[in-house]
Amino acid sequence: MKRKPLKRTQALQPLSREHHQGLLLCWKIRKGLGTGVDPCRIKAYVDWFYENYLFTHFHQEEQFVFPLLGNEHELVRKALTEHRRLNRLFSQKEDLTRNLSRIEEELEQHIRFEERVLFEEIQRTVSTEQLQSLELNHQETGFQENNSDPFWL
DSSP states (O other): OOOOOOOTTTHHHHHHHHHHHHHHHHHHHHHHHTTTTOOHHHHHHHHIIIIIIHHHHHIIIIIIIGGGTTTTSHHHHHHHHHHHHHHHHOOOOSSSSHHHHHHHHHHHHHHHHHHIIIIHHHHHHHHHHHHHHHHHHHHOOOOOOSSSOOTTT
């Protein structure tokens, strides 16, 4: 079954581009694990990605996006719970192969949830003024790839 492309309001487009980088991280983890790359190499890249990119992305969503619906909204509570879970997974250092697999699965599910459910709800219910405020306040994280060990190639 083919999905129709999601139409994103201009205010949410930078976040969707950031989500694309997160989906690429999931692909890189799958590729590395699938080709037998040492999990320590993958974890080093995952740690770099989290520290330099994903942590800030989560913070900006929590500061500027989630308040648009309110932190008590059931979809926002779900997203916040997933952020906490992902933060814990990224900080774990034991059983790397299993943990990397869980990061890959849960991060992809989280991004799909935000794109297909949460952002759709925001676009459907939030005022134009609120979206304009988001656009003014959110600063897109410019992604610069770390090619020091491109294990996924």
